[in-house]
Amino acid sequence: MQTAILLVAHGSRRDEANDDLVKLAKMFTEATTDEIVEVGFLEIAHPSIPEGLQACAERGAESISILPFFLSPGDHVTRDLANFRDRFLAQTPQIACHVCPPIGLHSKLVELMLLRLSEGRQLATEVAGETE
Template sequence: MTVPRNPPPGHLRHSNFDRTMSTAVLLIAHGSRRKEANDDLHKLATIVSERGSYSIVEIGFLELAEPDIPQGAARCVERGATTVLMSPYFLSMGRHVASDLDDFCKQFVAKYPNVRFHVCPPLGLHEKVIDVIFDRIGEGEAAI
C-alpha cells in the first residue's frame, strides 16, 4: 500500500531532531493472528529506516505476535540505542494500550536507566490521516 504525499527518501518532515546512531525507532502495533497483517509492520520498519535515515528501527507487538514490545525495546538497546522513540501504529490508543505502554516504559526505565524512552502520539485524528481516508473513499467511489 502506498500512502500519498510521502516525503522523499532520507527526509523526515517537520523534524529538527538530531538523528544519530544512538536514536532508535520502535514501531508498535497491536498484533494479529494473521501473518500477513504482522508482515506489514516489518515493511513499515524498512520504509521508516530508509526514509527517516534511522539506523535502528525495530518492531514490537502488544500481543498475538512476536517480537513483543519488551523484546523490540531490548533489540534497540542491544543495537546501541540510548534514545528510543516508540511510535504506535494505531489510529487511536484505547485505555488498555496507553496503560500498557506506560507500564512498559516504567519497566524499560528500571531495566535500562541510561536509555530515554518516549511514546509518540498515535495516528488518531491527524489531518494527514483524515486526508488519506478521503483519498481512499475517493478511490472507492471511482471503482463503483
C-alpha cells in the same frame, strides 16, 4: 547519540496484518537512515514490545521513541505502552525511552481516508461491472 524508533502495533493472528508493520519499519529505515528502527507487537505476534525494546538496546540505542501504529489514545497507548516503557526503564535506566502520541486526528488522515474512499468506490464499481 544513537536514537531508535520502536514501531508498535497490536498484533494479529493474520500474518498479512503483522507484515504491514514490518513493511512500515522498512519505510522508516529508508526515510531515517541514521536511526535504529525495530518493531514490537502488543500481543499475539512476535517480536513482543519488550523484545523490540531489547533489540534497540542491543543495537546501541541511547534513546528510544516508542511510536504507536494506533489511531486513538485508548488503553493500549495510554496505559499499556507506558507500562512497557516503565519496566524497560527500570531494567535499563541508562537508556532514555518515551512513548509518542498515536496517529490520532490529523488533516493528513482525512486526505488519506478520502483517497481510500475513492479507491473503495472504484473497486465496488469494477466488481459491480463484472457481475452484470
